Amino acid sequence: MSSHHESILREPLVTGQNITYAKVTHDILVPVENKPNKAWWIGFTIAALGALLWVVAVSYTFWFGIGTWGLNKTVGWAWDITGFVWWVGIGHAGTLISAVLLLFRQNWRNSINRSAEAMTIFAVICAATYIVSHMGRPWLAYWALPLPNQFGSLWVNFNSPLVWDVFAISTYFSVSLVFWYTGLLPDIATIRDRATGLRRRIYSVLSFGWNGSVKSWQRFEIVSLILAGISTPLVLSVHTIVSMDFATSVIPGWHTTIFPPYFVAGAIFSGFAMVQTLLLIARKVLGFENYITMFHIESMNKIIILTGSIVGVAYLTELFIAWYSGAEYEQYAFLNRVSGPYWWAYWSMMLCNVITPQLFWFKKLRTSIAASWILSIVVNIGMWFERFVIIVTSLHRDYLPSSWVMFYPSVIDVCIFIGSIGVFFTLFLLFLRVLPAIAMAEVKLLLKSSSDQAKQKLIREDAVPKEQAAYYQESLNKFDSISHESEYAKS
Amino acid sequence: MSNTKYILGHFEDPDDLMHGIDKLHENNVSIYDVFTPMPIHGIEDKLGIKRSRLPKVAFLFGITGTITAFSMLYFMLVIDWPMNIGGKPAFAFPDFIPVMFELTVLFCAFGMVGTFFYATHLFPGRAPRVMDLRATNDRFVIAIDAKENPYPTKIDDILKDAGAVEIKHNERKYVSYE
Numbered sequence: 001m002s003s004h005h006e007s008i009l010r011e012p013l014v015t016g017q018n019i020t021y022a023k024v025t026h027d028i029l030v031p032v033e034n035k036p037n038k039a040w041w042i043g044f045t046i047a048a049l050g051a052l053l054w055v056v057a058v059s060y061t062f063w064f065g066i067g068t069w070g071l072n073k074t075v076g077w078a079w080d081i082t083g084f085v086w087w088v089g090i091g092h093a094g095t096l097i098s099a100v101l102l103l104f105r106q107n108w109r110n111s112i113n114r115s116a117e118a119m120t121i122f123a124v125i126c127a128a129t130y131i132v133s134h135m136g137r138p139w140l141a142y143w144a145l146p147l148p149n150q151f152g153s154l155w156v157n158f159n160s161p162l163v164w165d166v167f168a169i170s171t172y173f174s175v176s177l178v179f180w181y182t183g184l185l186p187d188i189a190t191i192r193d194r195a196t197g198l199r200r201r202i203y204s205v206l207s208f209g210w211n212g213s214v215k216s217w218q219r220f221e222i223v224s225l226i227l228a229g230i231s232t233p234l235v236l237s238v239h240t241i242v243s244m245d246f247a248t249s250v251i252p253g254w255h256t257t258i259f260p261p262y263f264v265a266g267a268i269f270s271g272f273a274m275v276q277t278l279l280l281i282a283r284k285v286l287g288f289e290n291y292i293t294m295f296h297i298e299s300m301n302k303i304i305i306l307t308g309s310i311v312g313v314a315y316l317t318e319l320f321i322a323w324y325s326g327a328e329y330e331q332y333a334f335l336n337r338v339s340g341p342y343w344w345a346y347w348s349m350m351l352c353n354v355i356t357p358q359l360f361w362f363k364k365l366r367t368s369i370a371a372s373w374i375l376s377i378v379v380n381i382g383m384w385f386e387r388f389v390i391i392v393t394s395l396h397r398d399y400l401p402s403s404w405v406m407f408y409p410s411v412i413d414v415c416i417f418i419g420s421i422g423v424f425f426t427l428f429l430l431f432l433r434v435l436p437a438i439a440m441a442e443v444k445l446l447l448k449s450s451s452d453q454a455k456q457k458l459i460r461e462d463a464v465p466k467e468q469a470a471y472y473q474e475s476l477n478k479f480d481s482i483s484h485e486s487e488y489a490k491s
Numbered sequence: 492m493s494n495t496k497y498i499l500g501h502f503e504d505p506d507d508l509m510h511g512i513d514k515l516h517e518n519n520v521s522i523y524d525v526f527t528p529m530p531i532h533g534i535e536d537k538l539g540i541k542r543s544r545l546p547k548v549a550f551l552f553g554i555t556g557t558i559t560a561f562s563m564l565y566f567m568l569v570i571d572w573p574m575n576i577g578g579k580p581a582f583a584f585p586d587f588i589p590v591m592f593e594l595t596v597l598f599c600a601f602g603m604v605g606t607f608f609y610a611t612h613l614f615p616g617r618a619p620r621v622m623d624l625r626a627t628n629d630r631f632v633i634a635i636d637a638k639e640n641p642y643p644t645k646i647d648d649i650l651k652d653a654g655a656v657e658i659k660h661n662e663r664k665y666v667s668y669e
Contacts, residue, residue: 020503020629021528021628021629022628022629024629025528025628025629146563146567152572153571153572154572155567155568155571155572157574158564158567158568158586158587158590159568159576159583159586161589163590164589164590164593167589167593167594168589168593171593171594171596174597174600174601175596175600175601178600178601178604179600182607185613186528186529186627189619189621189627190528190627192619192627193621193624193625193627194624194628204616204618204619205615205616206615207619208608208613208614208617209612209613209614209617209618209619209620210613210619210627211526211619211620211621211622211626211627212527212528212626212627213524213525213526214524214525214527214535214538214540215524215540215611216611216613217527217529217530217531218530218535218540218543219543219545219610219611220530220607221530222543222545222546223545223604223607226545226546226549226599226603227600227603227604230549230553230596230599230600231596233592233596234593234596237589237592237593241589440528441528441529441530442529444528444529445529445530448504448505448506
């Protein structure tokens with residue numbers, strides 16, 4: 001298949017001239033094989049301070065209990081579950097890129113899957129820490145598992161979505177980790193074979209002895225395909241079950257059948273936004289412009305418009321169904337969301353998730369790095385508000401008006417949230433330093449069929465129709481990694 | 492003759508490599524193995540490598556997970572400690588499905604990857620059996636057992652004609668032990 005040529009009309013997935021297999025290896029391993037630059041150290045220092053804040057805040061919570069949070073009798077879930085759902089949602093893009101796009105043979109996934117999967121794993125770690133710290137008595141976390149015990153054995157209640165969630169999140173985390181690490185083996189072997197001394201020994205252990213023989217590649221491909229096949233329903237099931245934590249309750253505003261698809265779309269939406277936030281910076285700082293091209297950025301922005309619009313339709317459907325149901329508690333829950341004391345949270349959510357992503361219909365914004373980056377942050381803020389709105393506004397005015405309250409986060413709540421972002425970035429920055437951020441073997445697969453140089457060669461050889469070649473050249477205009485001087489000279 | 496154990500033909504391009512395999516086959520030279528930095532589609536058929544049985548393994552592990560989950564849930568909720576929830580039946584099958592699904596995926600993934608590592612002899616700390624260090628970087632390497640095919644000059648010519656950029660005569664099988 002290496003000699004397979006794809007249509008000239010398709011935009012290139014690798015740009016740059018004189019890209020050889022050796023150059024791919026060299027370019028991608030620059031951050032791994034060299035000392036980190038100043039930008040990395042600054043980022044790492046800030047992230048590590050955030051992680052330290054997290055350690056302090058979580059330790060404080062463990063010591064004094066969850067009374068240190070802003071929770072009260074009416075609002076028993078707030079920033080903790082908001083943070084949990086937010087992080088799990090962010091994780092979903094990694095699996096979507098690595099599994100769903102593999103099944104659909106979307107080759108553009110090859111250069112972003114590795115870092116997106118790493119992001120998934122770190123986001124799920126952050127989510128899991130929220131689960132453990134919101135338990136109040138985290139040393140009894142094992143009570144969530146069906147272990148024989150001295151109470152009879154009194155098993156866990158498998159009719160509860162919270163127990164399903166324990167199984168879903170732990171399966172999701174461990175399967176994602178296995179998928180990610182199996183994919184890393186060939187690339188770790190590449191680092192090993194270029195290194196010397198202690199580095200070589202370390203990467204040798206990590207590479208599991210990978211040697212790239214025909215049989216190991218054959219099995220590797222089958223394992224990747226089947227893992228993608230089982231990860232696809234898995235990722236959908238995870239956020240479905242997360243949404244059932246709410247949907248199977250009888251709280252107005254939570255008890256809706258629309259939740260599973262709506263949560264899954266929201267998860268993919270926020271996940272792609274986080275991938276953009278990370279990769280737009282990483283491609284610049286690490287010099288990956290030739291591998292993560294404008295085509296990748298634009299494709300991700302298109303997915304953001306699609307999923308953002310699905311989320312928007314879900315919001316409107318919720319409002320309509322609340323009115324149409326004729327149930328006054330349901331109607332009040334939504335009236336309260338839109339115009340109650342938390343109106344600003346609701347309208348921030350609407351603005352950030354539904355309205356601003358529609359700006360990506362303009363090609364100019366969709367292909368602008370600055371606009372993509374800013375909007376990706378806006379989406380992440382919006383998705384945080386979505387979870388806050390669903391959780392807090394549904395709870396804070398319950399059935400008994402005398403117990404209506406407002407929720408105010410404590411300092412510890414805020415510190416845990418900021419700290420979890422620090423933990424995430426610390427892990428991600430360490431990942432960029434020790435492992436290749438782009439799957440080298442998979443990018444090498446694209447070199448002969450989907451790279452700009454291969455396509456330009458076809459055009460020079462007159463192997464493709466003239467008008468198609470012109471169309472292709474025109475599509476390159478948006479690429480920031482291709483210099484257009486020669487193009488201008490021609491016209 | 493010489494102490495050459497293996498002859499390695501280096502190619503820079505996967506298509507040249509495939510051509511090289513064809514040429515060697517035409518001349519009845521047996522190929523020990525091929526090492527590449529990326530998967531090459533169609534190479535298994537050319538080298539007569541059988542289909543992997545890993546999909547079957549994956550299915551069997553998956554179904555084991557399903558059965559394990561169902562048995563566990565049935566034992567715990569129906570046999571050992573049935574709960575009276577509003578008089579509804581203890582055997583509430585729809586509630587079993589999420590955990591059955593998750594354990595199917597979990598068993599399938601770990602079972603299949605474990606089998607893959609076992610069959611391919613991959614485990615942390617295994618000494619890498621690498622015949623050429625560039626085979627994980629930018630070279631597509633055909634390894635030929637020199638004892639089975641004792642005509643090195645002919646092999647060199649075939650490889651060179653097929654487009655090999657470098658030919659090595661190694662006296663040791665694995666360079667990575669050095």
